[in-house]
Amino acid sequence: MNNQSDKQAVDTGYELVTIRLPVIATFAALVLGLALGVALGGADLPQRILELIGLVGTLWLRALQMTIIPLVASLLVLGLAQMMAAARAGAAARRFLGLVFGVLILGGIFTAVMLPLLLTAFPIPESASGFLAQVPDEELAVPDILDFLASLIAPNMIAAAAETAMLPLTIFFALLAIAISQLPKDQNARLMGFFHALANAMLLIIGWVLWIAPLGVFALAFGVGMRSGGGAFAALGHYILVVSAMGGFILVLAYFVAWLLGGISPWRFARQIIPAQAVAISTQSSLASLPAQLDSASRLGLRSSTAEFVLPLAVAIFRATSPAMNLAVAMYVAALAGVEISPALAVAGILVALIISVGSVSLPGSISFVVSIGPIALAMGVPVEPLALLVAVEMLPDIMRTLANVTMNVAVVSAVDRNAD
Template identity: 25%
Template sequence: MKLLKSLTFWIFAGFVFGVLFGYLFRESILPVANPAAAIFINSLKMIVMPIIIFSIASGILNIESGKELRKLGVKTFLYYVTTTTLAIITGQILVTLVKPGSNVTNLVSANVENIPAAEGSILDILIDIIPTNPISAMAEGNVIQVIFFMILFSLIIMRFQDKYRTFYNDFFQGGFNIMMEMVRWIIWLAPVGVFGIVAGIVAETGFDAIIGLMKYFFTVLGGLLFHAFVTLPVILSMFGGMNPWLHFKNMLLAIETAFFTSSSMATLPITMECVINNDKVEPKVANFVLPIGATVNMDGTALYEAVAVIFIAQAYGIELTFIQLIIVLLTTVLASIGAAAIPMAGFVMITIILKAVGLPLEGVGLVLAVDRLLDMVRTTVNVWSDSCGAVVVNNLSRKET
């Protein structure tokens, strides 16, 4: 605990100095800030794919039977779909009541550059889950495809004779333990990484970028905070059997990392470390629930996308019908599944939703200025929801035994 407290202190110190140096030195700090940020983020990304491979395999192979795996999968799926849907509905209600888009109609001609439009349909995204080359998927960092392959790979191993299953179980469990030890080493780069990330943001955008979009910014922020501090704690108390404040303290290091890196996947190793060691969640549950959640369970991203699309419609003076709002809801649930767990990936997924309801793709230019700041918050909500899901699934599984 002393280790975590001291690390937390240095992470906040990195944040404070990042703001200070970024504001005072502006662009001249970038040659220092950018490499510092890159070293930390690249170190985390380096271990992401091995974590995915070892954790999913060890998690499934530690499950005693296919029946237990099915039960675990159903609980995980129901939690993720429920919380994502609640997040989207929260965002839709807020943006409809506040109407932040009515104040920015003068910005609808904003230029949009270098934003890749969504060319595929939702069906294409679902089909793309199946890798044509799993090795290539691993090399390219296609997390969804790797998860699919590793689940299938591990399920087949479960059908082997005991001696083969024991061999692979030991192999993947040993690999997972090694990666967890590497996490403990890398996390000490966090204060330097936080300094670089924050200094870079402040140096490049300053504090003026969000002035014209403050109403939209606080609408999204309000929705994210409501989901994080009301919806999820209620679910955690009712179904997880855990005090939300205690869970928050247990997850503090992962929450800080998610906020400063804006990456659920980069935070995954730390999330697993906190959930297993602090919350005492069974490793087989954490190893199954969290890697999938880091890709599929995007509560914060889904809420942000729903608010952003309705905000854009308001800015263009377009009144969305009830059917279109339902389409936004369903499309956002599916799009959040396809959103890769890397910084600003959910931003690109907005184009799919805009296309689904017939809004101009150029509208994404309206949210460019404040997206980076909101990305930090929504990623934190994503990770917070993943951790709550691990506790909930673990508690429900214990009740059945």
């Protein structure tokens, strides 16, 4: 296999705009808003002031939501184009993609089964109900299996977008990406250029919205603090631990992949992966951790030709924790809102989480949080309003995301290398 030609085969030529986000300021605004809301919870504030603060939070939340569908559509087309280009790159790439889908599906199934059990053993604090002030009161119907199957295809994509029916929209744009890949080169280039420009435009808008996140999060957090009191902090801590536990499964799974498929003992793998894990924790970036991942692969005795091909590809199109942790967030909010997750809705969540993960892996954590989890929640009939506050604490679960992603990347390299020609 010619490694250089494979690298060229997976280069789509499309790059997304880079956005720097006020993560620390947003987190500080969350803490300050909650603390001030708790302190003034018993105060008799003028109703007009409370309504004005609520309006600021509502407008910011709506601005966050308005870009979800066009951004998801464009990122899906670009991400699946990368995935299909990788599939044509050779046997090693196809083995890699097989492992990618195996890990992603297993992570989604694990969360769908284990998260309800975990929440039964460690219930959500009652104080968390304060996060639901912006959630509509209407009762959500639980579809049966036939209704679920019928909902997979929408006769009118514009109507589906208006109703935020994410599952049929996701399937449509996945099929569109496949169809575009079959077009003549000039038509393919024009359409890919359009979706690339659309993605960048939406990223710029969502970047502007997230730049004022401290203001919007402060307004929302103030209301939550007034309604929930000091228990709001305990509720956020519970959420962080539960969602991170689902990422912990992927982290442990990486050691089994290296052992059972890569032939590397867990103890040896643990020792040699530590440098890459240290960089992952300190940077919270799989891309920044790439040199350390290559170094760990070398320490494990893996062939450089395999590592230098698979690891950049993994950083580009693989985020191992996405279905497990993103589905966990949606299911946590569902439990918070009292939404029953039927088997059909769980399958819908896993499907959307799997497909969406392909298009969001190159994005910063705060943006991928909105883009990845919003569609999952909408597909499962889960309110998206609480996500506006949870994005402010994403920097903490994101440590587990990056740690598990980097560890799984190297584990997958060991599995591909063991079966390389």
